[in-house]
Amino acid sequence: MTTFAPGTFKPAPGRGSLPRMLFVHARTEAMLTLRNGEQILLTVIIPLALLVALSVMSVIPMPEPRVGSATARIFALAIISSAFTGQAIALGFDRRYGVLKRLSASALPRWLLVAGRVCGALVVVALQILLLAVTALVLGWRFPLSGLPWVVLLIVLGTLTFGALGVLLGGALRAEIVLALANIIWFVLLMVGGVALSVPVGFVHLLPSAALAQALETSVVHGTAPGVGPVAVLVAWGVVAGALATRTTKLT
Amino acid sequence: MTQLRADRPDRLGFVPVSPNPQPAVEVSGLVKRYGSKTAVDGLDLVQQPGTVLALLGPNGAGKTTTVEICEGFRQADDGSVRVLGMAPGCEALRPRIGVMPQGGGGYPGIRAEEMLNLVAACAANPLDPKWLIEVLGLGGAARTPYKRLSGGQQQRLSLACALIGRPELVFLDEPTAGMDPQARRLVWDLVAALKDDGVAVLLTTHLMDEAEALADDVVIIDEGRVVAQGSPAELTAHRADDQQLRFRARPGLDLSLLSAALPEGLKVREATKGAYVVEGLIDPQVVSTVTSWCAQQGVLAEELTVAKRSLEDVFLELTGRELRS
Numbered sequence: 001m002t003t004f005a006p007g008t009f010k011p012a013p014g015r016g017s018l019p020r021m022l023f024v025h026a027r028t029e030a031m032l033t034l035r036n037g038e039q040i041l042l043t044v045i046i047p048l049a050l051l052v053a054l055s056v057m058s059v060i061p062m063p064e065p066r067v068g069s070a071t072a073r074i075f076a077l078a079i080i081s082s083a084f085t086g087q088a089i090a091l092g093f094d095r096r097y098g099v100l101k102r103l104s105a106s107a108l109p110r111w112l113l114v115a116g117r118v119c120g121a122l123v124v125v126a127l128q129i130l131l132l133a134v135t136a137l138v139l140g141w142r143f144p145l146s147g148l149p150w151v152v153l154l155i156v157l158g159t160l161t162f163g164a165l166g167v168l169l170g171g172a173l174r175a176e177i178v179l180a181l182a183n184i185i186w187f188v189l190l191m192v193g194g195v196a197l198s199v200p201v202g203f204v205h206l207l208p209s210a211a212l213a214q215a216l217e218t219s220v221v222h223g224t225a226p227g228v229g230p231v232a233v234l235v236a237w238g239v240v241a242g243a244l245a246t247r248t249t250k251l252t
Numbered sequence: 253m254t255q256l257r258a259d260r261p262d263r264l265g266f267v268p269v270s271p272n273p274q275p276a277v278e279v280s281g282l283v284k285r286y287g288s289k290t291a292v293d294g295l296d297l298v299q300q301p302g303t304v305l306a307l308l309g310p311n312g313a314g315k316t317t318t319v320e321i322c323e324g325f326r327q328a329d330d331g332s333v334r335v336l337g338m339a340p341g342c343e344a345l346r347p348r349i350g351v352m353p354q355g356g357g358g359y360p361g362i363r364a365e366e367m368l369n370l371v372a373a374c375a376a377n378p379l380d381p382k383w384l385i386e387v388l389g390l391g392g393a394a395r396t397p398y399k400r401l402s403g404g405q406q407q408r409l410s411l412a413c414a415l416i417g418r419p420e421l422v423f424l425d426e427p428t429a430g431m432d433p434q435a436r437r438l439v440w441d442l443v444a445a446l447k448d449d450g451v452a453v454l455l456t457t458h459l460m461d462e463a464e465a466l467a468d469d470v471v472i473i474d475e476g477r478v479v480a481q482g483s484p485a486e487l488t489a490h491r492a493d494d495q496q497l498r499f500r501a502r503p504g505l506d507l508s509l510l511s512a513a514l515p516e517g518l519k520v521r522e523a524t525k526g527a528y529v530v531e532g533l534i535d536p537q538v539v540s541t542v543t544s545w546c547a548q549q550g551v552l553a554e555e556l557t558v559a560k561r562s563l564e565d566v567f568l569e570l571t572g573r574e575l576r577s
Contacts, residue, residue: 003445006449009445009451011348012377014377014417015346015347016378024370028359028362093360094359094360096360098353098356099362101325102353102356105323105325106346107346107417109343
């Protein structure tokens with residue numbers, strides 16, 4: 001005799017409801033990010049500090065209106081921090097701890113595994129942007145509301161593009177290497193990738209970081225549609241990174 | 253402990269009652285290579301529904317590779333694999349199986365209960381996660397982040413994740429690795445309960461007692477090939493003359509006199525230093541011959557036992573006694 005009543009484990013297999021799976025998975029992803037201190041430092045504290053610094057320290061060159069320009073750039077930085085660096089590091093360690101294997105052995109469909117992560121990332125980005133926007137308004141930012149749909153669109157596009165790049169990095173290499181590279185790339189993009197400062201070098205405009213910052217600046221400061229060029233650059237990076245990532249991402 | 257099942261179809265040609273039962277797992281001619289190394293080399297096995305099958309083999313024998321191909325994590329290079337009649341890894345199959353990967357799996361920062369709730373949300377009729385957490389002795393660790401759980405706790409959580417969706421077939425890859433004896437007993441008890449409820453269990457192990465205690469069928473594999481299969485009873489079945497008398501004494505005794513005194517057909521050897529084995533038909537006369545010989549030698553025979561072959565003997569005979577790198 002076992003200590004379990006007969007019928008306790010009687011098979012009753014079946015897949016859970018898709019909306020509920022998506023909700024629970026996305027909530028888990030977002031919750032884990034928000035609970036992680038290092039992620040909060042990277043995605044919230046540093047962007048907030050830089051927003052204040054760029055807005056009030058006139059020694060840093062910044063086009064007028066100063067707070068608006070700073071806000072656009074810090075929005076871009078927040079997206080890069082969370083969708084690229086944060087996602088890459090999280091994925092590197094998730095693979096190390098076998099969670100992708102664990103989840104892909106459950107009834108969770110593969111597309112939902114990706115969709116849940118994307119939704120989780122979008123929730124985190126939305127919270128970051130909200131916090132930064134409120135701070136910017138306090139600092140004197142005047143947002144032309146006509147830019148709102150474009151800003152939302154760019155935030156989603158930026159999250160997807162940098163998310164794909166993050167998965168490309170975090171899905172293929174060892175966790176420690178991912179950790180180092182993701183932070184180095186973040187710093188390089190911030191300083192010379194056209195995020196904090198405009199870099200008047202041709203090829204920098206072809207970087208996704210410069211493209212996102214430039215596109216956001218148009219919509220955040222002037223309230224108008226971003227140029228086709230930056231958007232095309234973002235889409236191209238996203239598509240290429242996504243296509244590569246589907247081939248290179250390993251479960252463990 | 254499990255009750256003996258009287259209704260087991262016997263193995264002498266009885267056809268099970270249900271017509272054409274679909275095997276839980278059917279593997280034939282499976283081949284998997286990693287570079288120049290052939291990990292699985294033409295492996296065949298069939299597992300009937302509702303039975304427990306143990307894949308037994310030394311480290312590197314190809315157990316995990318075989319199971320991971322059945323689970324859909326790896327692609328076979330050759331051969332065919334059907335799980336519940338379906339191709340491994342397909343979306344229609346996954347809700348029907350429960351998987352415990354080797355070494356478990358979870359988000360580093362997730363709490364044990366949150367991980368189980370997440371996997372429970374993927375199932376239509378999950379078991380109660382709170383109950384299962386308690387059953388597996390994880391009640392005190394329910395709010396502990398995954399990376400802070402001990403190896404044994406991670407294993408138990410992984411087992412919970414494999415069972416939560418009420419699957420028809422469960423794959424357990426070294427389920428008791430890293431567990432303390434109490435947890436091991438619990439896993440054995442769970443496997444017995446699963447079987448009683450009609451769940452098929454395919455587990456890998458290199459522990460003989462585990463295979464012997466749990467499995468209806470044992471498939472011993474080595475270097476990617478099946479070297480023996482059958483029920484534990486069949487594998488350890490001894491002919492009348494296939495018994496052993498073992499005893500311990502001072503190492504290096506001269507066995508020639510004993511050998512001469514023993515009846516025809518019995519062999520005696522020093523298996524390992526100080527451990528002597530007499531093989532053949534062991535009767536009271538043989539025991540008496542051995543003890544009186546010991547007395548003549550002035551040695552005390554310790555731990556004198558008469559035994560049939562254990563699964564461990566079968567295993568070592570088939571897979572060799574040397575450690576391999």
